Amino acid sequence: xxxxxxxxxxxxxxxxxxxxxxxxxxHAYERQFDDDNDTWSDKYILKEVGADLLAxxxxxxxxxxxxxxxxxxxxxxxxxxxxxxSDRPRYNELEDILANRIAGLPESARVIGRFSTVSxxxxxxxxxxxxxxx
Numbered sequence: 001x002x003x004x005x006x007x008x009x010x011x012x013x014x015x016x017x018x019x020x021x022x023x024x025x026x027h028a029y030e031r032q033f034d035d036d037n038d039t040w041s042d043k044y045i046l047k048e049v050g051a052d053l054l055a056x057x058x059x060x061x062x063x064x065x066x067x068x069x070x071x072x073x074x075x076x077x078x079x080x081x082x083x084x085x086s087d088r089p090r091y092n093e094l095e096d097i098l099a100n101r102i103a104g105l106p107e108s109a110r111v112i113g114r115f116s117t118v119s120x121x122x123x124x125x126x127x128x129x130x131x132x133x134x
Contacts, residue, residue, distance in 0.1 A: 001126040006061045019057045020127050026054045028102045044113045047105040060094040063087040
């Protein structure tokens with residue numbers, strides 16, 4: 001099992017994009033859509049990221065965590081999801097930096113991913129990657 005650092009998008013309880021370890025090094029992951037079956041597959045494209053990109057992704061995750069704590073404490077409503085207003089400029093800046101830099105990275109692997117249970121109240125901590133048999 002590998003550590004999941006971030007989940008940046010989720011659909012029906014399964015992560016679509018984020019950063020997780022693969023062979024002990026952080027990788028951006030992106031779930032692939034199965035056009036033939038009109039649904040999300042269990043296949044992911046992985047791209048290795050350096051410590052600098054991981055730090056930026058964790059900073060972005062922390063901004064969401066601040067909102068989540070304020071929400072859980074009843075200080076903000078769901079209408080403010082996913083950020084506190086004061087964090088929006090930095091979050092947008094991080095989104096742009098991460099999207100542009102990750103898009104330019106080469107693929108490291110195509111794999112099948114099986115994540116631990118995901119819910120709004122529990123952050124996923126592990127994923128199991130398996131080779132993709134083409």
